Amino acid sequence: MPRTPVFARCVFVPRYHVENLPAGSVVYDASSYADPPYCPLSPMWVHGGVPVPGAAGVSSDTVEGVWQGLKVIRGKIAPRFFRGPGAKRGGKPSGHLFGRKEIGVVEARRQIYVPTYEWVLENRIDPDLIRGFIDAACAGVVQHFHDVGDNGDPNDPDQPLAHAAVLVRYLNRRCAERG
Template identity: 40%
Template structure:
């Protein structure tokens, strides 16, 4: 299936030259309907929070930010309720270095970055793909069956084990669509 991931920052001319004739689909929080629903910032609601039985979040990014623990701040459950796609991020500049991600809102264990990607982010995003965006995944599969598709994201890192740059949800979407979900990722 010819699905590619490219930076949203590329010009249309650059994309057209690199992927002639491809359908270009923006899947970021700045995309239009219906593709914006594939953004981890999109407020689908009802997304289970890993390690927190009965607790749900509006968005995948809300989960990731809520469970992040900094030198100067613990978890922030308010991030689970954010329904706008702005004001979700918690930064090192404000709270100091990240110590890890807590195993749930009240968990005692802090997960290192790669482990948190595998046990928090991936299961949460996969849940959205299965339960809130299955129709869009199927549209991408069909489109990829007839020609090239380019998914736009702000980052293109599809390697869960590479902490140098943020993980690309478009790369995860491509993997899910192609049936090659990253190894070691559990379900939410």
């Protein structure tokens, strides 16, 4: 009888807690400061052809470009952020533009950021890298992922969302689908 794989969750860990993990933990830096092959997991990484949610036929070079370009600041979005490397946009946003509607940050994370980042994971990241994370988790290896952000709660509008938390949710969902 085939053995059912042991599932170990992937875990988001804030960058300041990396040194407090149990010995033997596998830790991945998913930030733009990471070494290859992990640096392309950053939303700042230029992948090209990233669809902009709510804007049919429009694409961005980066996930960060989508996020920053759709921010509504002083009543305007900034599509110029769709081109080139990911960059932060100054100013206090009133929301994000999704189609013709301005939405709040938590809803924008659900409708814009998470789908865009997951699209990149499925279409621009080396499938062997993703498969390796999933295979390790199914084999019982606990993996910890971090980036420069510390907020793993997409419902916390007061802090930027750490993309490593989105990556972890995606990987855990894929592991669960695998069975």
